[in-house]
Amino acid sequence: MGRYNIRSRRRVRGVFMPKSKLLALTVSRLLMGVGMFTLLLFLPAGTWNYWQAWMYMGVLFIPMLFVLVYLITKDPELLERRMRMREERKEQRNILRYSGIIFLLAYLIPGFDIRYGWSNMPAGISIAAGVIVFLAYLLVFRTMQVNSFLSRVIEIASGQKVIDTDVYGIVRHPMYVGMIVLYAASPIALGSWWAVIPALFIIPVIAARILDEEVALENELTGYKEYKQKVKYRLIPFVW
Numbered sequence: 001m002g003r004y005n006i007r008s009r010r011r012v013r014g015v016f017m018p019k020s021k022l023l024a025l026t027v028s029r030l031l032m033g034v035g036m037f038t039l040l041l042f043l044p045a046g047t048w049n050y051w052q053a054w055m056y057m058g059v060l061f062i063p064m065l066f067v068l069v070y071l072i073t074k075d076p077e078l079l080e081r082r083m084r085m086r087e088e089r090k091e092q093r094n095i096l097r098y099s100g101i102i103f104l105l106a107y108l109i110p111g112f113d114i115r116y117g118w119s120n121m122p123a124g125i126s127i128a129a130g131v132i133v134f135l136a137y138l139l140v141f142r143t144m145q146v147n148s149f150l151s152r153v154i155e156i157a158s159g160q161k162v163i164d165t166d167v168y169g170i171v172r173h174p175m176y177v178g179m180i181v182l183y184a185a186s187p188i189a190l191g192s193w194w195a196v197i198p199a200l201f202i203i204p205v206i207a208a209r210i211l212d213e214e215v216a217l218e219n220e221l222t223g224y225k226e227y228k229q230k231v232k233y234r235l236i237p238f239v240w
Contacts, residue, residue, distance in 0.1 A: 019072065022080055026068055029083065034061060037107070041190065044111025052114070052126050052191040059130045059189070060137070067141050078144060081151040092154055095209050102205060105198035106183065110190035119193045129188035132181065139178035143167055150175060154213050162223040164230060172214075172227070172234050176206050180235070210234055 017025075034057070041053040071079035113119050144150055146167060149160045167174035183202040187195030214234075217224040234240055 017080060019076055022076055022083075023072060025083055026072060026079065030061075030065070030068065033064075037061075040104070040107040041111050044108055045114045046111075047115070050111070050114055052189060053111070055127070055130050056133070056186065056189050059134050063134065063137055063141070067144070071144070075144075075148055078148045078150060081149070081157070082144075084151060084153050084155075091212050092209065095205055095212070098205050099202065102183075102198055102201050106187055106195050106202075107190075109195035109198065110187055110192035113192035113194055114190075119191060121188070121191050121193065126189055126191050129185045132185040133189050136178045136182035136185065139167070140175050140182070143175040143178065154216050156216065156220040160221060162221060162227045164227050169231060171237060172231050173210055176210060177235050180206060207235075207240075 037057055037060075041056070042048060042050060045053065068079070071082075146165070147163045149157050151157070171177060180203055183199045184196065187193070187199050214224075214228075218228075
């Protein structure tokens with residue numbers, strides 16, 4: 001990933017926007033997300049009669065709505081951190097580009113798959129995958145509950161401390177575990193075997209992000225080196 005330049009980092013201070021502005025931003029982002037997924041899933045399918053897509057959007061956005069309500073009432077500072085999109089490091093910007101390509105392929109292919117009948121997936125398998133997507137999102141939410149400093153971009157906040165309990169006592173990056181499982185299960189929930197192929201490429205992309213992120217954490221977050229000794233695995237216990 002290249003040598004880490006600590007001077008290129010910034011320590012984020014606790015200056016946050018008014019709750020009314022945060023609410024407006026949150027609602028706009030949610031509506032944009034619903035609109036984007038509607039286009040990505042239904043336009044390639046060429047039909048609204050795509051029950052897997054309706055199920056998927058319900059599984060994804062209904063829990064997301066509850067999570068957003070929870071965050072704006074219980075932890076608005078975390079919600080604002082999750083709204084930040086701009087990465088400062090070149091390595092992370094490149095990783096975001098790769099993840100964007102993976103995202104588009106993973107969510108465009110299922111619609112074409114449904115239109116042209118490439119996969120013959122039993123409904124029960126898609127429903128089971130939808131349940132897995134829901135459980136993976138619950139893991140992401142639990143990680144947010146445990147760690148109020150869980151920013152979308154790589155940054156060290158003023159006053160940030162190492163979390164070594166709950167899900168962070170099992171692996172060092174539990175949110176990424178949830179994201180990988182969600183990505184891997186999503187194409188199956190959407191009725192496509194073929195879309196699993198690009199979706200799985202999220203694994204090396206997230207691994208690269210973790211390796212670069214841990215450089216920042218070791219350099220700037222007090223106690224992180226000791227935490228690495230306590231919790232030895234990043235994503236999968238006894239594996240990595």
